[in-house]
Amino acid sequence: MKPTERRKQLLEWLEKEGTLSLAEMVTRFGVTKMTIHRDLGLLERRQALKRIHGGAARLENGAQRGDNHKQIASAQGNCLICYRPPTQQLLYTxxxxxxxxxxxxxxxxxISAQLMMGDQIAMALTTDFLSGRLHAAQHSFFVLGSVVVPCCKPSILTFSEAEVSERFQKGFGGTLGRFEDAIEFLRKDMSIHDSEGCPHCSGHAAPLGTI
Known part of the structure; x- marks a missing residue:
C-alpha cells in the first residue's frame, strides 16, 4: 500500500471509529511503529487528526476543537478517581x-473508571508494570491482588505479555486474569457510588503503598 493510500485509509478509520491505538494501526497496516509515527506527525501538521497518548483521534469540527484540547491538557493532571498524580510506570489513559x-x-x-463510565469509553491504554510500555487495556494481562501495592488497593497491575505476568504472579502472588476478569475483580471488591468513584481511595490521596 502506498503511503498516501495508507494515510487516507487511516483517516477513514478514525472518522468511523473515533480513536485508534498505535498497536491497532501497526497491526492493521502491517508496518512499523516508526512508519505510523511519521504518518501521524504528517497528518497532525495538516490538522487532519489529533494525536493522543498511544494513538490518534479524529478532530471535531469548529469550536469543539479548542474545547477538546483544553480537556486533554487538563486530563494530564491528577487521577480522575483518587486525585493522585499519575506516574509513567502505572499510567492508565x-x-x-x-x-x-x-x-x-x-x-x-x-478499571474503577471503566466501571463508572461503561460505554462512554472508546479506548483505554495501560502501562506494562515492568517495561513501562503503553498497550491496549483490553489486550492486557492482569495480576490481581498481589502483595506489590505501588498505588491503590487492592493492587491491579498490567503486563503486555502473558509469560511476564505469569512469572510476576509466581513471585508476588495474586491471581492472573484478562480485562474482563479485572472488571469483575474490582466490581466484587467495591461498591461504586454514582460519581464518587472508588470508596477505597476517592479523594483521600493517601501515601503510596509499598511492597
Missing amino acids: ITKNNGEQQVACCPHCG
Whole structure:
C-alpha cells in the first residue's frame, strides 16, 4: 500500500471509529511503529487528526476543537478517581467517545473508571508494570491482588505479555486474569457510588503503598 493510500485509509478509520491505538494501526497496516509515527506527525501538521497518548483521534469540527484540547491538557493532571498524580510506570489513559481524554494513576483506578463510565469509553491504554510500555487495556494481562501495592488497593497491575505476568504472579502472588476478569475483580471488591468513584481511595490521596 502506498503511503498516501495508507494515510487516507487511516483517516477513514478514525472518522468511523473515533480513536485508534498505535498497536491497532501497526497491526492493521502491517508496518512499523516508526512508519505510523511519521504518518501521524504528517497528518497532525495538516490538522487532519489529533494525536493522543498511544494513538490518534479524529478532530471535531469548529469550536469543539479548542474545547477538546483544553480537556486533554487538563486530563494530564491528577487521577480522575483518587486525585493522585499519575506516574509513567502505572499510567492508565481513557479516551471517551467524544474524544475527551482522562488519566488514572494506576490500573486500579483505571478499571474503577471503566466501571463508572461503561460505554462512554472508546479506548483505554495501560502501562506494562515492568517495561513501562503503553498497550491496549483490553489486550492486557492482569495480576490481581498481589502483595506489590505501588498505588491503590487492592493492587491491579498490567503486563503486555502473558509469560511476564505469569512469572510476576509466581513471585508476588495474586491471581492472573484478562480485562474482563479485572472488571469483575474490582466490581466484587467495591461498591461504586454514582460519581464518587472508588470508596477505597476517592479523594483521600493517601501515601503510596509499598511492597
